[in-house]
Amino acid sequence: MSFKNLFIEHELTPEVKQWIEQEIAEQEERFSTIAQQMDDLSEIREKWYQEFFDRITTAGFNEDGDMKVKIKPEDLPVKPEGRKDQVIWKYGVDSE
């Protein structure tokens, strides 16, 4: 993807600019829908997290490829107090 030097400057017609604005607006709607759907998964996700912890403390954590390391229960992370379970970050590090 993106060699970043492979773009040739050209004029954008008003028609193209309007198309771009329309796509941006529609993407905002898609993003909002996805963010809501992922919020709605929070409850089941908590269960998936617990199952994950169960597996990595018994069967092991994939450290590299198939190399697995059993994590000690006392080494499992603690959810920071007050932190919302968030998996969608609109622009990654720039969205915080």
Added chain:
Amino acid sequence: MARPHIEPFCDRDTHFKDMTLPGFARGMGYKMLSFDVDTGACSMTVQLDGGYRQEPGFPWSELEMIVIEGELKVGDRTCRKGHYFFVPAGYCMPEISTDQGCLVLMMYNTGEPSHEPANEHHPLAQVGLYHDVDSYMDIPWAPGNVAKPSVASGCLIKLLNYNPISHAMTFLYCMTPAFYQDNISYHDCAEESYHLWGTSWMMQFGEIPTGGYFWRPAYINHGAFASEYGCIALGRTDSKLFNHFHYNPWTNPTENAHRSAARLYKRDPLLYKWAISYDHNHPHGPEDFEDTMQRRGDEQGHDTKHKSDGKRHDHWHGHHHHHDDSPHKHD
């Protein structure tokens, strides 16, 4: 701002829209998957109706395509499911047509979708970068350990495109039935995937079925991973792929980025110290003398290989400019 986090999205849940941009022939429908709000770059599922015919011409943006279903005729050649194309900006493609119709994944990497009718390449086209291949028939599957630490066995890849400068990649990947990998991952790069067939599962996002898609900015947690019956997908990264594995599902992108920087500090402490401590963290990256040194063939000190993302000039051409609103200087 680039592209927002779109994950998961399934194109089967939406309808095709008619492509109305100038230059494109009628009979082209598209579903927008992700869209760069700054540049217009985007990824789309495209349906070309039976009888579609696109006259020869070139895109103003770099373009990648893979045939999802049906047959696409490129000039005299018939390209089937799995055929991949890398088309540099300004590269003139022959007539594109389809007799029975086809489904194509189109990715305009550096600008909005465009088709400029032409019979020859644009003078600025980097023609030698063009390549295409039948990725299903002509490339063998390879282990997925292109990055270390690597994915678990059962995740295989076919490399389709590789940028030797940024290490960005385009690749097919598959997960074998009953694949699983119990870790959480994030990367220092954006990652994109389109499920050509099959379903996979990630602990944060649930199942991604056929037609499922994501565009994920850097430093966002994803995984553990599983696929009950297997899947095949097209994946891309926009720079070097490094798997930062861990098992804390509650970290945020900033914490993950800090961890990446901490790992860089541990691995390359001198480089880290030089870059951070002496204010060498130029917003466009440090200068590479191989990009800037004067060469015998240069014209008036300008780098003859101008590099631009098309939205701002680079500083690698022998002298400096200053924007009024730029916070950095070149003292």
